[in-house]
Amino acid sequence: MKVEVDKEPYLVLINEFVKPGKGQAFNRIKLKNMINGRVIERTYKSGEKLDLADVEEAQMRFLYKETDGAVFMDEKSFDQVTIPNDVIGNNEPWLMEETIYQVVFYKGNVIELVPPTFMEMVVTETSPGVRGDTSGRVLKPATTETGAKIQIPIFVEEGEKIKVDTRTAEYVSRATS
Amino acid sequence: MSLELPRKRFERRSCFLKRARAFFEERGLTEIDCFAFRKKAPIDAYIDVIEAEVLPNIKAFLHTSPEYELKRLLALGVHDPYFLGHVFRKNDLGRYHHIEFLMAEWYRKDFILEEMIEETAQFISLFIPNTSLEILSYDEAFERFLGIDLSVISSEELKKKAILFGGSSDWDDKTIIHFLLSQKIEPHLGKKGLTALTHYPKDEAALAQTTFLNGKEVAMRFEIYKEGVELANGYQELSDAKELKNRFEKENQRRKKEGKEPYLLDETFLKTIDQLPSCSGVSVGLDRVWMLSEKASSLQQLLSPLLDDWHNPSFTKSL
Numbered sequence: 001m002k003v004e005v006d007k008e009p010y011l012v013l014i015n016e017f018v019k020p021g022k023g024q025a026f027n028r029i030k031l032k033n034m035i036n037g038r039v040i041e042r043t044y045k046s047g048e049k050l051d052l053a054d055v056e057e058a059q060m061r062f063l064y065k066e067t068d069g070a071v072f073m074d075e076k077s078f079d080q081v082t083i084p085n086d087v088i089g090n091n092e093p094w095l096m097e098e099t100i101y102q103v104v105f106y107k108g109n110v111i112e113l114v115p116p117t118f119m120e121m122v123v124t125e126t127s128p129g130v131r132g133d134t135s136g137r138v139l140k141p142a143t144t145e146t147g148a149k150i151q152i153p154i155f156v157e158e159g160e161k162i163k164v165d166t167r168t169a170e171y172v173s174r175a176t177s
Numbered sequence: 178m179s180l181e182l183p184r185k186r187f188e189r190r191s192c193f194l195k196r197a198r199a200f201f202e203e204r205g206l207t208e209i210d211c212f213a214f215r216k217k218a219p220i221d222a223y224i225d226v227i228e229a230e231v232l233p234n235i236k237a238f239l240h241t242s243p244e245y246e247l248k249r250l251l252a253l254g255v256h257d258p259y260f261l262g263h264v265f266r267k268n269d270l271g272r273y274h275h276i277e278f279l280m281a282e283w284y285r286k287d288f289i290l291e292e293m294i295e296e297t298a299q300f301i302s303l304f305i306p307n308t309s310l311e312i313l314s315y316d317e318a319f320e321r322f323l324g325i326d327l328s329v330i331s332s333e334e335l336k337k338k339a340i341l342f343g344g345s346s347d348w349d350d351k352t353i354i355h356f357l358l359s360q361k362i363e364p365h366l367g368k369k370g371l372t373a374l375t376h377y378p379k380d381e382a383a384l385a386q387t388t389f390l391n392g393k394e395v396a397m398r399f400e401i402y403k404e405g406v407e408l409a410n411g412y413q414e415l416s417d418a419k420e421l422k423n424r425f426e427k428e429n430q431r432r433k434k435e436g437k438e439p440y441l442l443d444e445t446f447l448k449t450i451d452q453l454p455s456c457s458g459v460s461v462g463l464d465r466v467w468m469l470s471e472k473a474s475s476l477q478q479l480l481s482p483l484l485d486d487w488h489n490p491s492f493t494k495s496l
Binding site for chain 1 (some may be wrong): 253343348351363374400
């Protein structure tokens with residue numbers, strides 16, 4: 001559930017019913033700010049009403065990059081929107097053509113871009129692997145077709161497609177497709 | 178716990194009930210199987226009573242506690258009655274609340290407040306062993322855990338505290354004090370053994386007598402806590418019908434202020450209560466005691482598998 005507190009959108013994480021011995025019932029709520037990610041705790045009298053936040057989510061396809069942002073197209077309505085670079089933030093290495101992203105709007109403005117949890121991409125730059133003499137998991141740096149910089153196992157070569165976890169920027173496995 | 182056979186849990190519950198009854202039998206108390214349906218509702222600003230149609234166009238209330246019936250019996254001369262059974266409260270659903278729960282309530286003729294606290298602690302110790310007892314007054318608790326002197330604090334300072342801890346400055350003083358008690362004091366009570374919180378503000382006396390402590394009129398009331406969970410609520414009981422009627426009317430006013438319907442006074446109760454002998458009484462939330470003895474962290478972990486739906490998010494989504 002998304003609610004508005006102090007004119008900002010929050011995601012309700014936990015809603016706990018609390019009632020002291022002989023007294024008023026309260027709801028203690030843990031909320032996450034959908035713009036800056038901060039978690040706060042607020043208590044309300046049971047029965048008090050909170051405004052729902054004007055938050056909407058859309059599935060949008062990445063089209064191309066521009067100087068000040070990236071252009072996406074809504075899968076259903078075909079509307080296009082430019083998401084500014086500051087909202088894209090750390091997700092810039094995960095922008096890839098033919099990929100659908102979750103875009104979160106608050107009062108009509110984009111506040112968050114969520115890439116798919118796992119993405120498959122080609123390794124465009126890495127040093128060749130060295131066989132033998134490895135007693136554990138050894139990693140080497142690599143760059144992917146989207147410009148993402150991640151550590152990959154030494155047996156993965158340039159040109160190979162890999163599966164990546166976008167939450168941690170970690171190698172998961174060789175691509176299955 | 179989830180890997181355990183449900184059968185074992187029910188067998189332990191059965192032993193639990195036997196031990197509770199044995200405690201009362203050993204002390205020569207009289208068990209009363211109180212009626213759950215009552216014609217009149219108890220009048221409390223913060224307890225909502227479930228109403229049901231029992232006959233065409235005739236409604237009755239489900240008892241929120243056996244207090245009224247047991248007191249009438251005491252007034253009739255029944256010796257130290259007790260009740261061990263279910264009570265019902267509308268809208269109470271949470272980690273430590275369920276709309277229906279097991280309660281033990283008993284009365285002791287000629288017991289003073291301190292004696293009742295002691296006996297309640299003994300009872301709880303049957304199920305949660307090795308528990309020492311600490312006695313702390315309401316005012317002392319506010320002083321110790323919040324550095325607040327309730328007799329001098331201003332509304333402005335209270336509002337500041339409310340905001341500081343995530344509440345609202347729109348609340349009145351009473352709401353803020355309840356909020357501070359439940360958020361900032363209760364979690365600290367009963368950490369080592371049991372903590373009995375005593376001598377509540379006089380406007381929270383409910384059906385308890387009042388007395389003077391440090392020049393201030395306070396309620397002869399106590400609540401016992403373990404691990405921040407309230408387990409028991411007891412009084413040195415009031416038999417003054419006129420004062421009780423006054424209090425019921427005040428509670429109805431509070432109910433109206435909260436947008437709740439007022440309830441009719443129980444005239445039969447008021448007519449007989451003057452004959453109540455001097456006594457103290459207590460009610461213990463046995464589901465919570467059992468929860469702690471089973472080392473569970475919520476009631477829903479323990480309630481019969483059949484009742485899990487009540488606490489299922491999708492079921493209560495509309496609440």
